[in-house]
Amino acid sequence: MRIGELAARSGVSVRALRYYEEQGLLEAGRSGSGQRHYPEAAADRVQLIQMLYSAGLSSRTIAELLPCVDAKVSTPESRARLAAERDRIDAQIAALTRTRDQLDTVIAFAGSPASGCAWIADGDVAAQVSHSAAP
Amino acid sequence: MRIGELAARSGVSVRALRYYEEQGLLEAGRSGSGQRHYPEAAADRVQLIQMLYSAGLSSRTIAELLPCVDAKVSTPESRARLAAERDRIDAQIAALTRTRDQLDTVIAFAGSPASGCAWIADGDVAAQVSHSAAP
DNA sequence: CTAAAACCTGACGTTGACGTCAGAGGCAAG
DNA sequence: CTTGCCTCTGACGTCAACGTCAGGTTTTAG
Numbered sequence: 532m533r534i535g536e537l538a539a540r541s542g543v544s545v546r547a548l549r550y551y552e553e554q555g556l557l558e559a560g561r562s563g564s565g566q567r568h569y570p571e572a573a574a575d576r577v578q579l580i581q582m583l584y585s586a587g588l589s590s591r592t593i594a595e596l597l598p599c600v601d602a603k604v605s606t607p608e609s610r611a612r613l614a615a616e617r618d619r620i621d622a623q624i625a626a627l628t629r630t631r632d633q634l635d636t637v638i639a640f641a642g643s644p645a646s647g648c649a650w651i652a653d654g655d656v657a658a659q660v661s662h663s664a665a666p
Numbered sequence: 667m668r669i670g671e672l673a674a675r676s677g678v679s680v681r682a683l684r685y686y687e688e689q690g691l692l693e694a695g696r697s698g699s700g701q702r703h704y705p706e707a708a709a710d711r712v713q714l715i716q717m718l719y720s721a722g723l724s725s726r727t728i729a730e731l732l733p734c735v736d737a738k739v740s741t742p743e744s745r746a747r748l749a750a751e752r753d754r755i756d757a758q759i760a761a762l763t764r765t766r767d768q769l770d771t772v773i774a775f776a777g778s779p780a781s782g783c784a785w786i787a788d789g790d791v792a793a794q795v796s797h798s799a800a801p
Numbered sequence: 802c803t804a805a806a807a808c809c810t811g812a813c814g815t816t817g818a819c820g821t822c823a824g825a826g827g828c829a830a831g
Numbered sequence: 832c833t834t835g836c837c838t839c840t841g842a843c844g845t846c847a848a849c850g851t852c853a854g855g856t857t858t859t860a861g
Contacts, residue, residue: 533807533808533858534807534808535806535807535808544849544850545807545808546848546849546850546851547848547849547850549809549810550848550849554848564808564809564856564857564858565808565809565810565856565857566807566808566809566857566858567808567809579768582761582764582765582768583765584848585761585765586761586762586765586766589847589848590847590848600772610773613769613772613773614773616769617766617769617770617773620762620765620766620769621766623762624759624762624763624766626717626720626721627721627755627758627759627762628759629717630717630718630720630721630755631752631755631756631759633714633717634748634751634752634755635752637735637748638745638748638749638752668837668838669837669838670836670837670838679819679820680837680838681818681819681820681821682818682819682820684839684840685818685819689818699826699827699828699838699839700826700827700838700839700840701827701837701838701839702838702839719818724817724818725817725818802861803860803861804859804860804861805858805859805860805861806857806858806859806860807856807857807858807859808855808856808857808858809854809855809856809857810853810854810855810856811852811853811854812851812852812853813850813851813852813853814849814850814851814852815848815849815850815851816846816847816848816849816850817846817847818845818846819844819845819846820843820844820845821842821843821844821845822841822842822843822844823840823841823842823843824839824840824841825838825839825840826837826838826839826840827836827837827838827839828835828836828837828838829834829835829836829837830833830834830835831832831833831834
């Protein structure tokens with residue numbers, strides 16, 4: 532499969548695929564004249580990459596995780612790395628849940644007939660805000 | 667409270683606070699000589715702003731939401747806006763949960779004594795990837 | 802065979818949320 | 832009064848994940 536088809540299948544741009552290769556996230560065979568050629572499984576891999584991107588991981592972090600995902604190299608460090616990112620995502624989920632609940636509260640007040648919305652919750656609300664930055 | 671103290675209390679940089687004001691997210695009184703002066707409640711507001719930022723909302727979106735949060739103006743449009751962002755966050759949480767579960771699967775395989783990790787799940791995995799971009 | 806479509810490399814442009822630096826003023830302490 | 836810290840505006844720098852354009856080669860359809 533060439534790059535255009537992979538782009539169409541995985542729903543990302545051709546430019547993005549070339550960028551992924553540049554970042555070492557996605558390798559491609561080259562056919563004689565220099566055109567990239569991908570196996571079928573590449574589509575799934577691109578999906579995974581997108582998944583990790585949308586989880587806030589940087590390309591560098593993804594590049595560090597992917598080998599220990601598919602290359603079966605399971606050193607203690609790699610497992611720690613995976614676990615760390617997992618925990619980071621967990622924290623992010625928790626933060627998002629808090630934010631969503633906040634919005635729900637606001638919506639409830641805004642929707643009430645009294646329409647009295649006296650600021651959020653005046654107190655310990657908005658306690659921890661996870662600054663999502665992958666190391 | 668002046669800008670330095672607010673920065674210290676809320677854990678963001680002075681530059682960020684000025685940026686928030688520039689974007690219309692945070693208003694400040696000025697004391698004669700032009701120095702910004704904030705009320706106590708500003709710290710909570712900054713926390714809320716950070717919360718929304720870390721949820722992936724853009725400053726423009728936040729600027730559109732905040733008035734309908736604290737100014738009690740509850741038009742149908744504003745409520746729809748709030749609900750839309752809430753749903754977006756919900757989708758984001760779902761996507762993150764899927765990603766976390768993926769990582770858990772990988773970790774489980776990596777941690778197993780057999781250490782046989784034959785790619786993720788070969789199938790319908792990585793179904794929907796929510797591209798988190800706030801309109 | 803030829804024109805259109807797809808692909809290549811290389812390089813510059815974009816956007817958002819700030820960082821950082823420069824130069825000039827303000828403010829409490831000693 | 833001056834020293835040292837805080838603050839101001841303004842403007843340029845940064846970084847990631849691409850978009851976009853230029854100019855050239857390759858593949859495919861007719």
